[in-house]
Structures are given as C-alpha cells and as structure tokens.
Amino acid sequence: MNNDRNVEFFRGIADLINSVADLDNLLNMLVVTATRVTGARASSLLLVDKKTDNLYFHIAIGDKTEKIKQFALKKGEGIAGWVAEHNKPLLVKDVNSDPRWSSKVSASVGFETKSIACAPLRDAGEVIGVLEIIDRDDGEILREEDMERLQAFSDLAAAALVKARSFNNVEKRKKELQSELAEKHRIIGDSPAIKKAIEDCRKVACSKATTLITGDSGTGKELFARLIHELSPRKDNSLIVVNCGALPETLLERELFGHEKGAFTDADSQKIGLFEAADGGTIFLDEIGETTQAMQVKLLRVLQEEMFCRIGGQSAIKVDVRVIAATNKN
Template identity: 45%
Template sequence: MKQLKRFPNIQTLRNLSSMFKSTHRGKDKFFQVLLELAVQTVGARNAAILMVDEKSGALSFYLASGDKSIELKEVDIPPGQGIAGAVVESGEPVVSNDVSTDKRWFSLASEKTNTDVRAIVCQPIFLDDKVIGAVELLDKEDGTKFDDDDVETLGHFANILSMAFGVIRGKDQLKNHFDKLQEEYRQRYTIVGESGVLRQCIYQAQRVSNSKASVLISGESGTGKELFAHLIHDRSPRQSKPFISISCGALPASILERELFGHEKGAFTGADSRKIGLFEAADGGTLFLDEIGEMPLDMQVKLLRVLQEESFLRLGGTQPIQVDVRLISATNRDLDKMVQEGTFRQDLFYRINVINLSLPPLRERPEDIPDLVHYFIRKHNPPGQPKPKLAKGLLSHLKGYSWPGNIRHLENAVERAIVFQDSGELTVDSFPFESSDSQIEINVGASLKEASDAFRKSFITNTLKSTAGNRTKAAKILDVQRSYLSRLIKELEID
C-alpha cells in the first residue's frame, strides 16, 4: 500500500515544480502552498521552514503550516541547537522518531504553541552550496514513524525551496542592478536648469519625440547635444528599443563605414566573422550620429542612400538589409555654410535637417549655473564625505565667466575643485580660469584655413591648460573623441 501511495506523491512534486516555474504569485503564498503539499504528500501533521540569520547564525521560523505560525515567529533557536540546528551545521538530513529521548530536541517551539510533538524529519535548504535554512515535518497523521521514503520526499521539497530562494535572490539582485543602472542613467542624462531658453529647448525636444522625422541638434561643444538626443528617444514610442550612438569625427572613413553598416566574413583582411553594423543594431530604435559635420563626403553619399531607401548592404554583402531607424544627428559646425563651400552635401543636409534643435551656450543662460554647480557637486563628491559648501560670491564669479567649453567645461572645473579642496569649502580660488578674452594675432592676408587653425590651436591650448594637460578631460569639454583631439594636437603642432 505504501509503495502505491508514492506514485501520486511524485506526480504532485512534478506539478509543484511546474507551478514554481510559471507562478506569478507572491513568494509567501507559494511557500505556503508548498508546505501544505509537503504535509499532504508525506501525511504529516505540520511543517515549517526555518531560515538562518546571517549575522547571528540563529534560526527563526520563516513560515509554518497550521494556525500557530504567528506564535512560532517569536521563537529563535540559538546556533547549533535543536534538531534543525544540527541539520544546518551538518548539511545532512535528520530523522528523530522520539524527540522526548533526543538530546538535540529544542522544546521551546512546541511549548510556545502548546503542541505535543513526537517525531520530526528535517532537511537542509541550500543556496550556492551554503546551508541557508531547513524544512521540517512533524508527526505522521497515522502515528507511524518517518522512514527513508519520507526523507527522500522531503528532500525533493527542500530542492524546490532552494530553487525558489535562488530565483528570489536573483530577482532581488537584478532589481538592485537595474535600480543602480537607472540611477546612473539619470545622473548621466539629466538635463539641469530652469532658464526660459533651456525650457523652450526641452519643450521642442518633447514635441518632436513622437515623430519619426530626422532631427539635427546644433550647438557649441559641451552644450548637451547627446542629452537632448536621449531625451527625444526616451520620450518616443521607440524608448524600449536601442539607442545607439557614434562620433563621426573619431574614426577614419573606412572604419566608420564598417561600424555603420557591418561586414560579412572575409570582406577584408582580418574579417574572420560576420559583424552587424550600428544601423542594424539600432533597428526599431534610434541612431545618434554625433559630429556629423566631420563625416567625409564619400560616406555622406552612402548615408544618404540608406536614409532614402531604408536599407543597406553589409561590407562584402549582396543581400539588402531593411531597417527602421530614427536618425538624430548633432554638430557644432555651421552645416549651412559647409553646404555653400561644398564640404557637406546639400541633399544630405536637407534629409537630416527636417527638424532643427539649436542649443544655447552656457554664457546665454548663466541663471542655470547655480543649479548645475549643485548638481555636479552631488555627482562628483566622494561617497560618505560631506558636500563642500560654496563660499560667498562664488556663484556670481562663476556666472561672470564665459565658459568656452560650456557645460562640460563647468563640470570639469567643479570636479577639479572638489578634488583639490581641503577646507570643506569651494572658493573663487578653487576655479583658476585662463582669460578667455585674449586676442589671437592673425596677420592680414592670412588664408581662412590659417585663421581657423590659429583659433583652434589657441582654443585647444587653453582647454588643455584648464585640465592640467589631461587630454581625456579636455576631449570631454570639447565634445570630441580623445583620438580626434590627439590628431588635432599633432596637426596643429600644439606643445
């Protein structure tokens, strides 16, 4: 008879395992159903789950069947005591069919609930090879003893509990991870400021977000063009799809083509496998082309073709690939003037400039500087350290500066001031500015290129001085890739 009884029990375990994989109920509800099934399967009177406190090592009742669950939550079993404590210490199951003669028996729980217990079977609950608790069954309904089959059956339930706790911990860790990512995303892509001109830009970005029309974001280096690209994407129906960005000025034309369109295996020397391009990776989402004014003319032709046909070929490929991509471009150059000079294609300019969003430089919204300073202090102040105070007159001093590198320049200056301050206060002396009004001497008769090079050399030199020669920080202020800045330094012969 006993063997016949086991077959439905095994089926019950299978059904429970299936329920665990698909259940969307609360975890306590699931564990309660699990205990009830364990009681029914083995034919026990009661069951309980006990968990180890990580700090004290004591065992406490996490959940129990019957009507005594609340009273049991008030009972703590010291480390190593009781039959459950022995199971946790050894990691092995224990059967005791006469607890009155078992020296390991911890009677406080039965006394607390006024319950007479005669027999117990207990199994450890593991998580990553570590015992985190125990599950126990108390007394058989028919008065018989617990046997090896009961130990095995309870072991199956303990395994399901282990899986459940693993999933719960994984979900908690995943939630914490996503919370951190969301906080990092908010810190990185928050648009700070309440000035009228900034609010108007935000309003325009939100208005165009629901459209698929191409957007060209123009503005000086460091004005936050990528922040607005993210804002448009995050407020659009594409927000759950990829946001892919690339700086057109950071890569030579041949590499840029591979990055945008991908390549087939064997397309060129070293192409050992197929690689999808950024257009393909951004399918359904948004592709942000930063520094589009730096894109070579031959690449402009290929980009125009993709925008017109909404398809492309991988490098070395023959099969057209259809994509649905919303394009957002950004530039700190005068593309209209470049079109007139023949360095930027007019047809591409019209294609990417369906909607133009022009961002103001920081000097045109100085009223936002206090909010930005406080934001950057919160962002860059070391964890656990008090935030530095602002000396009297500092904000007026900062608002009076022209900030040639705009918001990136201000952020870099605040970060540097925090690093070097040792008095708990940021003062005017914490922000040693180079004069931005020094004249650049250009001889009459110099070519436009010579004049442009002289300005770029002076501007980059002053930026490098403000970062103590740190090219990575200077590149951030100038809103260019570090590799591109290094090429300019070499080209312009900057010491």
C-alpha cells in the first residue's frame, strides 16, 4: 500500500475502534486485516491472563486455529513470551537459529515455521498481550516493513482493548450502583395499604399523566415516585428529584427552568434547568404544596403546553417529561 492509502486505511480502522461494540469481532477483524496487509501465512493474538500471568491464544488465523487455542505460554517462553517479558517488538527471520525460539506449539500442531514477528500490546506501558505473524504466504521470510505494519496493528488492538475494558468497568460499576440504589429504595411491607399503593403505582406507571402522591411527611412518597418511574417506559432515562419546599421561589425557578447568560447579576453563563435535563425521563416535585401560587401557575403551563422559557430567554423549549408531584397537604 502507498502512503496515502496507508493513512486512509488506518484512519478507517481507528474509527471502527470507536464504533464497533463487540470487542471480539473488532479484534478478530484487526488480526485478519493485519494478516492480509502483511501477507502473512498465519497470525495470532495472545492476551495476558492477569491471574496466572501466562499468555493464552485469544485469536488465531491460519490452518491450525482450533489446535493452537489449546496452548498457553509462560512469559519468557518462545518468541511471543520473550516479547511479553521484555516489552519489546521482535522480528526473527530464522527461528531455527534463534535460541529464544520454542517449537512446542508448532511441533504439536504440525505447523512448520521459518520466520516470526511479534509486537507487544501495551496499556500505560504494561504489556497486556502480543500480536504475532508467522512467515509470508508467498513462501518468503518476514521483512522489516512487515514488522512496522505489525506494530501499527498492535497499537490499534491495544487501544481497542483498553477502551473496551474501561467501558466494561464503568458498566460494571453502574450496575453495582443501580443495585445498591434499588436496594436502598426498596419498598418493604405486605400490609393491605402497602399492597394497594404498589398496585396503584403499577396502574399509573405506563401513563404519561401527571401523578400526585399524597401522604404525611416521612411516609415514603419518594419511594413510590421511584417505583412509578422504574415501572414506566422511561425507566432507562433520568429521574430527577426536586425538594420544592427546601428552596426559595427565585432559586427554585432558576433550578427548574434554567437561565440565559446575563439574565441577572450572577448569571455569567447559560444554565440548563432540571426540566430540560429530565427530557425523556421523569421529574419528581416533592412538597409541591410548599410552592407559591405564582410558581404553581408557571408549573401548570409546563404541564399543559410541555414547553417553557429559560429565565431571560425568549425561545420556548419543548420537553417530554413525566411529572410526579407529592404533598403532605390535603
């Protein structure tokens, strides 16, 4: 490939790292493409097992794919093991004359090897895997330019791995927090009154209608608001809780509707309001009875027209928000 095609090719692969959700498919595509671009006879991606510190064959391309995946290498064992241990790429043009070569895998699967190139995959300088290619498909030994291309692919594979692992860690922590939150907000009780309240939540959950929850302070109105949200089609979007009784009217208006830059003395930048942040989800207005009549009129407009203006703004902002309110007043 010429330089211009190289640039376009690797740019396209880099874009795929950001767009392909399935890590194994992406890695397999990178290894297959590395094999094709270098004209290699076979290739493998080995990853480091954190528990054993050994290398295992995650992906193998060639005639002996399934047999090769049964093997594992210790760090320092064979060319790939040497690369993992020393954190350096290595091209060996004649494996039989190199003391670092181990024929354990190739001899076991009946795959004769002449030359091999290996490049480490790194995360913050630490080796997390090795990408290797074996011989050229045209019968020639591997060359320096093949090594250079292999290193480029190993960097791409490492980037894909790091990104995927970071994403998986975030997803894992998200699920843990969701589980903790669900447990924290779990409604406990089997009295007829509790059962009826839960059943009422189920009935209104799929509706978009504004819902009012009444009850004395400390009776768990927010728990039932969360239950309605979790049972609704909006459960994957935000639930924003606002304690209306804890904020003075001017501050509450700023929080709910946001403001434009310069709307008042301290408004040195634009601020998105909670109604706007809850678009597509649910907003829970606790202690709605504590708000002034003027504020209730403004809230009523949002409920009726599904739009509002930021403080200091002229353009109407349309939102799709389910409103659940609660009060301890009759």
